[in-house]
Amino acid sequence: MPAHATAHALASGSDRSRADGQAAAGSHAAQQRSRRDARHDAWFRLALQGCALLVLASLLGAALSTLWGGRQILLHDTMGFLTSSQWNPVTGQYGALAPVFGTLVTSCIALLLAAPVSFGIAFFLTEIAPAWLRGPVAGAIELLASIPSIIYGMWGLFVFVPFMASIEPTLSNTLGRLPVVGTLFQGPPLGLGLLTAGVVLAVMIVPFITAIMREAFQSVPLRLKESAHALGSTSWEVVWNIVLPYTRQAVVGGLFLGLGRALGETMAVTFVLGNSYAIGYSLLMPGTTISSAIANEFNEAVGNHRSALIALGFLLFVVTFVVLLCARLMLRQLAKHGDAR
Amino acid sequence: MNTALQWRRHLLDQLARGLGLCATALGLLLLVWILWVTLSRGASALGPRLFTQITAHAEQGGLANAIVGSLIMNLLALAMCAPVGVAAGAYLSEYADRTRLGTVLRFVNDILLSAPSIVLGLFVYVVVVLPMSRLSGGSVSFSGLAGAIALALIGLPVIVRSTDEMLRLLPSTLREATLALGIPQWKLVVHVLLRAASSGIATGVLLALARLAGETAPLLFSAFGNNFMSIDPLDKMASLPVTIYQYTNAPDPRLHTIAWAGALLITLAVLALSLLTRLIVHRHAIRHD
Incomplete structure (x- = not known):
């Protein structure tokens, strides 16, 4: 009997198999079983690993396939694609500048509006609200995140666009008169346009940013806040001077996460943007974004036009990837705090 | 002097509290506004015809084929991404925790979680639709299967993340006790850990x-x-x-009403699913306390 089999039989503590003539057979079976288990374990591990690698494969696949699909435009006319603002399928001109401009402007408006509101809600939920109110209100704000983007789009088009059209003349007459920023608010009161799209996007990303800010604020050690309160600080001073500096990285990460969401959002902006390939100073003018250009034109496009739209998709992927990468790197700090708690 | 400073600090605090309250009220107001618009406009087109007529006869006001198509594609997508997602989550938690590969995969999964869905649609177009068109010869062959694959790619990271988190919440004594009995690791994962975390994993699948x-x-x-x-x-x-x-892009206002009814159906489904997940989490939390 091999030594390691005896050792195994001893280790398994089976007195019966050691005692009689069945010892050899028993340990043999045990040995076989442990070999089988090891084999199954290895297969199982490999299968799970394969599934986990599929996650990596789908991210790489999304990048490579859009690069491949857009190669006719991306590789043959890189500079023209990236620097031209002309987009005309009839004459075969494909410049990405207008959609890139629209994407950046709407996302920046969204971020500018969503950041203070999210901060306000997180401040309310962690410092002001009575304990019994915090759970339900946080749940309701989270519900805002679960509403599908197409519903935001419909609400934007049928309800919010008429509302914006009714207040835009007032905007033009007040903010539009200001010396420097005035040009931003001058234009036809269509209701459709970059500003409207930015506001709808802001509503969409508020719950995401709020959730991260709230989690970050809750990760601040209680003794820090209590010390500040004990020194006579007001709630606002505690948040502004203690909580915010302590959670700065996670808060910025949350803002970047919201920005990443806003950059890639399609349905909510497609309806309210007006779809025009124009670059101008006015936020009230219609525009286009990368995602809405793809959604609007893809199914009618052929040849180079389709290739150009896929190339736009690649551009969007790269931009959002960089933004989300920054967001996740900054949020790692929050995750570490979470583990330490 | 001192009282003036105190008064100013107090005022600033009250102002900030007021603005925080306003921000929260604004968020809740928008939620109620959007839900109310969906509910009131969708309810007017709600009726049995919504579920019996197909969209080819748009004037009949039916969405039957769209509802059936959505059900098929969502379930097909779930059938694809749930097993893979649970397996990948189990790998991250049980085999790759604190390894370099595990860190990278978690990172990639988090990025995929908020990647633009339209790019994933283009990915499926290039990888599934175009090759299938070539196979069928010429015409572009869009298919429900391709739609389900695109949806599965969106659901996958949600399930991976929730499974990973739920498994990591389990006490390590559970693993040690099982392994000490001489039970192989794959049985530990399948029969002990996944079962112990089943309600959390189910929550993740419903969220997806x-x-x-x-x-x-x-x-x-x-x-x-x-x-x-x-x-x-x-x-x-x-x-x-x-x-x-x-329908929303169409000029006909009757189609807009039907679109609102469809929007209402989706919203109700999503709200029911998120309520269900909260119930599961709540029950789970109470049982643990």
């Missing part, structure tokens, strides 16, 4: 389903849409979000 139910952009270039009833996954397939998108 809630996310899929409203996805529009990835379906535009994969399942495309179909005005007739189709249950063949290799054929073009209608779905609620895409039909809503088409």
Whole structure:
């Protein structure tokens, strides 16, 4: 009997198999079983690993396939694609500048509006609200995140666009008169346009940013806040001077996460943007974004036009990837705090 | 002097509290506004015809084929991404925790979680729709299967993350006790850990389903849409979000009403799913206390 089999039989503590003539057979079976288990374990591990690698494969696949699909435009006319603002399928001109401009402007408006509101809600939920109110209100704000983007789009088009059209003349007459920023608010009161799209996007990303800010604020050690309160600080001073500096990285990460969401959002902006390939100073003018250009034109496009739209998709992927990468790197700090708690 | 400073600090504090309250009120107001608009406008087109007529006869006001298509594609997507997602989550938690590969995969998964869905739609178009078109010879073959694959790619990271988190919450004594009995690790994972975390994992799957139910952009270039009833996954397939998108873009106000009814159906489904997940989490939390 091999030594390691005896050792195994001893280790398994089976007195019966050691005692009689069945010892050899028993340990043999045990040995076989442990070999089988090891084999199954290895297969199982490999299968799970394969599934986990599929996650990596789908991210790489999304990048490579859009690069491949857009190669006719991306590789043959890189500079023209990236620097031209002309987009005309009839004459075969494909410049990405207008959609890139629209994407950046709407996302920046969204971020500018969503950041203070999210901060306000997180401040309310962690410092002001009575304990019994915090759970339900946080749940309701989270519900805002679960509403599908197409519903935001419909609400934007049928309800919010008429509302914006009714207040835009007032905007033009007040903010539009200001010396420097005035040009931003001058234009036809269509209701459709970059500003409207930015506001709808802001509503969409508020719950995401709020959730991260709230989690970050809750990760601040209680003794820090209590010390500040004990020194006579007001709630606002505690948040502004203690909580915010302590959670700065996670808060910025949350803002970047919201920005990443806003950059890639399609349905909510497609309806309210007006779809025009124009670059101008006015936020009230219609525009286009990368995602809405793809959604609007893809199914009618052929040849180079389709290739150009896929190339736009690649551009969007790269931009959002960089933004989300920054967001996740900054949020790692929050995750570490979470583990330490 | 001192009282003036105190008064100013007090005022600033009250101002900040007031603004915080306003921000919260604004958020809640928007939620109620959007839900109310969906409810009131959708309810007017709600009726039995919504579930019996197909979109080919738009004037009849039916969405039957879109509802069936959405159900088929969502369930097909879930059947694809749930097993893979649970397996990948189990790998991250049980085999790759604190390894370099595990860190990278978690990072990639988090990025995929908020990657633009329209790019995933383009990915499926290039990788599934174009090769299938070449196989079928010429015509672009959009299919329900391609739509389901696109949706599965969106649901996958949600399930991976929730499974990973739920498994990591389990006490390590559970693993040690099982392994000390001489039970192989794969049995530990399948029979002990996944079972112990089953309600948390189910929550993740339901959350993924809630996310899929409203996805529009990835379906535009994969399942495309179909005005007739189709249950063949290799054929073009209608779905609620895409039909809503088409009807909203149409000039006819009657179609807008039907679109609102479809929007109401999706919203109700999503709200029911998120309530269900909260109930599961709540029950789970109480049982643990």
